[in-house]
Protein backbone atom coordinates (compact mmCIF):
# COMPACT_ATOMS: atom_id res chain seq x y z
CA UNK A 1 0.00 0.00 0.00
CA UNK A 2 1.27 3.47 -0.87
CA UNK A 3 2.11 5.49 2.26
CA UNK A 4 0.17 8.53 3.37
CA UNK A 5 2.66 11.34 2.79
CA UNK A 6 2.70 14.27 5.19
CA UNK A 7 4.76 17.45 5.03
CA UNK A 8 5.27 19.07 8.43
CA UNK A 9 6.31 22.67 7.78
CA UNK A 10 8.51 24.59 10.23
CA UNK A 11 8.30 21.98 13.02
CA UNK A 12 11.37 23.73 14.50
CA UNK A 13 9.56 27.07 14.84
CA UNK A 14 5.81 26.44 14.93
CA UNK A 15 5.20 24.10 17.84
CA UNK A 16 3.18 25.70 20.64
CA UNK A 17 1.28 23.74 23.29
CA UNK A 18 2.17 20.34 21.84
CA UNK A 19 1.16 21.08 18.25
CA UNK A 20 3.63 18.50 16.94
CA UNK A 21 1.57 15.93 18.86
CA UNK A 22 -0.91 16.12 15.99
CA UNK A 23 1.66 14.39 13.80
CA UNK A 24 2.24 11.71 16.45
CA UNK A 25 -1.49 11.03 16.57
CA UNK A 26 -1.78 10.58 12.81
CA UNK A 27 1.27 8.30 12.80
CA UNK A 28 -0.12 6.26 15.71
CA UNK A 29 -3.58 5.86 14.18
CA UNK A 30 -1.99 4.71 10.91
CA UNK A 31 0.38 2.29 12.65
CA UNK A 32 -2.48 0.65 14.57
CA UNK A 33 -4.11 -0.09 11.20
CA UNK A 34 -0.97 -1.13 9.31
CA UNK A 35 -1.25 1.88 7.05
CA UNK A 36 2.19 3.23 6.09
CA UNK A 37 2.64 6.90 6.88
CA UNK A 38 5.70 9.02 6.09
CA UNK A 39 6.38 12.47 7.49
CA UNK A 40 8.83 14.83 5.79
CA UNK A 41 9.95 18.14 7.21
CA UNK A 42 10.35 21.53 5.62
CA UNK A 43 12.20 24.38 7.31
CA UNK A 44 13.92 27.59 6.21
CA UNK A 45 17.09 25.72 5.25
CA UNK A 46 15.26 23.14 3.10
CA UNK A 47 14.93 23.16 -0.65
CA UNK A 48 11.41 24.01 -1.78
CA UNK A 49 9.69 20.65 -2.30
CA UNK A 50 6.93 19.69 -4.73
CA UNK A 51 4.07 20.32 -2.30
CA UNK A 52 1.59 18.51 -4.57
CA UNK A 53 3.39 15.19 -3.86
CA UNK A 54 1.91 15.20 -0.37
CA UNK A 55 -1.49 14.12 0.94
CA UNK A 56 -1.36 16.50 3.90
CA UNK A 57 0.48 19.73 4.66
CA UNK A 58 0.67 20.71 8.33
CA UNK A 59 1.63 23.91 10.13
CA UNK A 60 1.48 24.40 13.90
CA UNK A 61 1.21 27.63 15.87
CA UNK A 62 3.87 30.15 16.80
CA UNK A 63 4.37 33.49 18.47
CA UNK A 64 4.70 36.84 16.64
CA UNK A 65 8.51 36.61 16.45
CA UNK A 66 8.46 33.25 14.66
CA UNK A 67 5.70 34.46 12.36
CA UNK A 68 7.77 37.52 11.47
CA UNK A 69 10.75 35.34 10.51
CA UNK A 70 8.64 32.86 8.56
CA UNK A 71 6.77 35.51 6.61
CA UNK A 72 10.08 36.19 4.84
CA UNK A 73 10.50 32.51 3.88
CA UNK A 74 6.93 31.76 2.82
CA UNK A 75 6.96 33.70 -0.47
CA UNK A 76 9.23 31.05 -2.04
CA UNK A 77 6.63 28.41 -1.13
CA UNK A 78 3.60 30.40 -2.17
CA UNK A 79 3.10 29.13 -5.76
CA UNK A 80 3.73 25.52 -4.75
CA UNK A 81 1.32 25.72 -1.83
CA UNK A 82 -1.38 27.24 -4.04
CA UNK A 83 -0.92 24.47 -6.58
CA UNK A 84 -1.09 21.78 -3.86
CA UNK A 85 -4.32 23.28 -2.53
CA UNK A 86 -5.80 23.30 -6.06
CA UNK A 87 -4.64 19.68 -6.48
CA UNK A 88 -6.71 18.71 -3.41
CA UNK A 89 -3.90 18.23 -0.88
CA UNK A 90 -5.29 18.48 2.67
CA UNK A 91 -4.15 21.53 4.69
CA UNK A 92 -4.21 21.42 8.50
CA UNK A 93 -3.10 24.67 10.17
CA UNK A 94 -3.09 25.72 13.79
CA UNK A 95 -3.19 29.29 15.14
CA UNK A 96 -0.05 31.08 13.85
CA UNK A 97 -0.02 28.71 10.83
CA UNK A 98 -3.71 29.47 10.24
CA UNK A 99 -2.99 33.20 10.27
CA UNK A 100 -0.02 32.92 7.88
CA UNK A 101 -2.06 31.21 5.15
CA UNK A 102 -4.49 34.17 4.99
CA UNK A 103 -3.99 37.61 3.44
CA UNK A 104 -1.93 39.14 6.24
CA UNK A 105 -1.31 39.18 9.97
CA UNK A 106 -0.91 42.58 11.67
CA UNK A 107 1.04 41.88 14.83
CA UNK A 108 0.78 43.64 18.21
CA UNK A 109 3.42 46.21 17.12
CA UNK A 110 1.40 47.11 14.03
CA UNK A 111 3.69 45.34 11.51
CA UNK A 112 1.85 43.79 8.59
CA UNK A 113 3.23 40.33 7.86
CA UNK A 114 2.11 39.22 4.41
CA UNK A 115 0.40 35.82 4.33
CA UNK A 116 0.49 33.24 1.56
CA UNK A 117 -2.93 34.49 0.43
CA UNK A 118 -4.38 31.00 0.02
CA UNK A 119 -7.56 32.19 1.74
CA UNK A 120 -9.40 35.52 1.98
CA UNK A 121 -9.34 36.09 5.74
CA UNK A 122 -6.90 38.38 7.55
CA UNK A 123 -5.88 38.77 11.19
CA UNK A 124 -5.20 41.82 13.32
CA UNK A 125 -3.77 41.68 16.85
CA UNK A 126 -4.74 44.32 19.42
CA UNK A 127 -1.88 46.72 20.24
CA UNK A 128 -1.80 45.47 23.80
CA UNK A 129 -0.13 42.08 24.26
CA UNK A 130 -2.28 41.57 27.35
CA UNK A 131 -5.48 41.36 25.34
CA UNK A 132 -5.63 37.74 24.31
CA UNK A 133 -8.17 34.95 23.84
CA UNK A 134 -6.92 32.33 26.27
CA UNK A 135 -8.52 29.18 27.64
CA UNK A 136 -10.25 25.92 26.88
CA UNK A 137 -12.61 26.00 23.94
CA UNK A 138 -15.33 23.78 22.46
CA UNK A 139 -16.38 24.20 18.85
CA UNK A 140 -19.11 22.27 17.07
CA UNK A 141 -18.17 21.36 13.51
CA UNK A 142 -20.09 19.48 10.81
CA UNK A 143 -17.06 18.66 8.69
CA UNK A 144 -17.60 14.92 9.18
CA UNK A 145 -21.24 15.21 8.05
CA UNK A 146 -22.71 15.19 11.54
CA UNK A 147 -22.37 17.55 14.53
CA UNK A 148 -19.07 16.88 16.31
CA UNK A 149 -17.77 18.70 19.38
CA UNK A 150 -14.11 19.61 19.01
CA UNK A 151 -12.21 20.29 22.23
CA UNK A 152 -9.03 22.36 22.42
CA UNK A 153 -7.13 25.21 23.99
CA UNK A 154 -6.78 28.68 22.46
CA UNK A 155 -4.18 31.38 23.14
CA UNK A 156 -4.06 34.13 20.55
CA UNK A 157 -4.08 37.88 20.35
CA UNK A 158 -4.93 37.90 16.63
CA UNK A 159 -8.53 38.57 15.67
CA UNK A 160 -9.42 36.91 12.38
CA UNK A 161 -12.06 38.39 10.05
CA UNK A 162 -13.30 37.70 6.55
CA UNK A 163 -13.96 34.00 7.15
CA UNK A 164 -16.63 32.76 4.76
CA UNK A 165 -16.75 29.11 5.87
CA UNK A 166 -15.80 28.66 9.54
CA UNK A 167 -14.54 25.38 10.98
CA UNK A 168 -17.32 25.46 13.57
CA UNK A 169 -19.66 27.25 15.92
CA UNK A 170 -18.22 28.25 19.31
CA UNK A 171 -19.94 26.53 22.26
CA UNK A 172 -17.45 27.70 24.89
CA UNK A 173 -14.47 30.07 24.52
CA UNK A 174 -13.73 32.88 22.04
CA UNK A 175 -12.97 31.59 18.55
CA UNK A 176 -11.87 33.83 15.67
CA UNK A 177 -12.31 37.04 17.69
CA UNK A 178 -13.13 37.95 21.28
CA UNK A 179 -16.49 36.30 22.07
CA UNK A 180 -17.03 35.25 18.49
CA UNK A 181 -19.74 32.80 17.38
CA UNK A 182 -17.45 31.17 14.87
CA UNK A 183 -14.06 29.50 14.94
CA UNK A 184 -11.46 28.72 12.29
CA UNK A 185 -11.81 28.27 8.57
CA UNK A 186 -12.66 25.13 6.66
CA UNK A 187 -13.28 23.51 3.31
CA UNK A 188 -13.42 19.80 2.57
CA UNK A 189 -9.61 19.70 2.31
CA UNK A 190 -8.81 22.52 4.75
CA UNK A 191 -8.95 22.86 8.51
CA UNK A 192 -7.51 26.07 9.91
CA UNK A 193 -8.16 26.50 13.60
CA UNK A 194 -7.01 28.26 16.77
CA UNK A 195 -7.28 24.98 18.67
CA UNK A 196 -4.06 23.71 20.18
CA UNK A 197 -4.38 20.87 22.55
CA UNK A 198 -3.01 18.95 20.66
CA UNK A 199 -6.14 19.05 18.53
CA UNK A 200 -6.06 15.49 17.19
CA UNK A 201 -5.25 13.83 20.53
CA UNK A 202 -8.44 15.29 21.98
CA UNK A 203 -10.55 14.69 18.88
CA UNK A 204 -9.84 11.23 17.41
CA UNK A 205 -12.82 11.39 15.01
CA UNK A 206 -11.30 14.47 13.44
CA UNK A 207 -7.97 12.66 13.06
CA UNK A 208 -9.77 9.84 11.24
CA UNK A 209 -11.64 12.28 9.00
CA UNK A 210 -8.28 13.63 7.85
CA UNK A 211 -6.80 10.15 7.35
CA UNK A 212 -9.88 9.05 5.37
CA UNK A 213 -9.54 12.12 3.16
CA UNK A 214 -5.87 11.30 2.53
CA UNK A 215 -6.61 7.65 1.78
CA UNK A 216 -9.38 8.45 -0.70
CA UNK A 217 -6.66 9.95 -2.89
CA UNK A 218 -4.95 6.53 -3.14
CA UNK A 219 -6.32 3.87 -5.49
CA UNK A 220 -4.95 0.97 -3.43
CA UNK A 221 -6.27 2.20 -0.07
CA UNK A 222 -8.75 0.33 2.16
CA UNK A 223 -12.38 1.43 1.61
CA UNK A 224 -12.82 2.29 5.27
CA UNK A 225 -10.69 2.75 8.39
CA UNK A 226 -10.73 -0.07 10.91
CA UNK A 227 -12.14 1.22 14.22
CA UNK A 228 -9.67 1.78 17.07
CA UNK A 229 -10.30 1.50 20.79
CA UNK A 230 -10.77 5.15 21.80
CA UNK A 231 -12.31 4.38 25.20
CA UNK A 232 -9.75 6.43 27.12
CA UNK A 233 -9.91 9.37 24.70
CA UNK A 234 -13.72 9.34 24.86
CA UNK A 235 -13.73 9.24 28.66
CA UNK A 236 -11.42 12.27 28.72
CA UNK A 237 -13.71 14.04 26.27
CA UNK A 238 -16.76 13.39 28.47
CA UNK A 239 -14.99 14.93 31.46
CA UNK A 240 -13.94 18.01 29.47
CA UNK A 241 -17.35 18.51 27.85
CA UNK A 242 -19.08 18.14 31.20
CA UNK A 243 -16.71 20.65 32.76
CA UNK A 244 -16.86 23.22 29.97
CA UNK A 245 -20.45 23.06 28.73
CA UNK A 246 -22.52 22.18 31.78
CA UNK A 247 -21.57 25.06 34.04
Ligand code: GLN
Nearest residue numbers: 061062064095096157158
Ligand atom coordinates in the same frame (compact mmCIF):
# COMPACT_ATOMS: atom_id res chain seq x y z
N1 GLN B 1 1.12 35.17 17.42
C1 GLN B 1 -0.23 34.85 17.12
C2 GLN B 1 -1.25 35.48 18.04
O1 GLN B 1 -0.95 35.76 19.18
C3 GLN B 1 -0.38 33.34 17.10
C4 GLN B 1 -0.19 32.70 18.44
C5 GLN B 1 -0.30 31.20 18.41
O2 GLN B 1 0.02 30.52 17.43
N2 GLN B 1 -0.73 30.65 19.55
O3 GLN B 1 -2.37 35.69 17.61
